[in-house]
Amino acid sequence: MTYPTLKISVKIGIAVALAIILFQVSNILLVYKYFKFDYYLTAVAVFFLLVGFFISRRKSADNNKTDASKNPALSLTNKEIAILQLIADGKSNKEIASINFVEVSTIKTHINNIYTKLGVRNRKEAVVYYRKQV
Secondary structure (H helix, E strand, O other), X not given: OOHHHHHHHHHXXXXXXXXXXXXXXXXXXXXHHHOOHHHHHHHHHHHHHHHHHHHHHHHHHHHHHXXXXXXXXXXXXXXXXXXXXXXXXXXXXXHHHHHHOOOXXXXXXXXXXXXXXXOOOOHHHHHHHHHHHO
């Protein structure tokens, strides 16, 4: 087991232990006697929903940072990859737009997004980057 996996496992174990302690304390204090069971169950469900949301959001942000920093091409969408391939094939913006059944301005937006994600300044650099990756 690697160190990051062990660290995550320990955090999950601590979170589960704290949740069990919280439920035991609530039973001791007889919270459920003062509130309807439905409200109590709803509060618990919302709590775990929020915890899961924040954990997954944090984990996905960490994964996106590491993947994109290793290889910027991984951050491209499927449409952007297809447009980059057409650029490498020597197609003009107008030809790419007609192939994809969209406006030329949409293609320009996709191309600008590609330039930003790959860290290139023009069409020629994007083609060189694409050919290195393929």
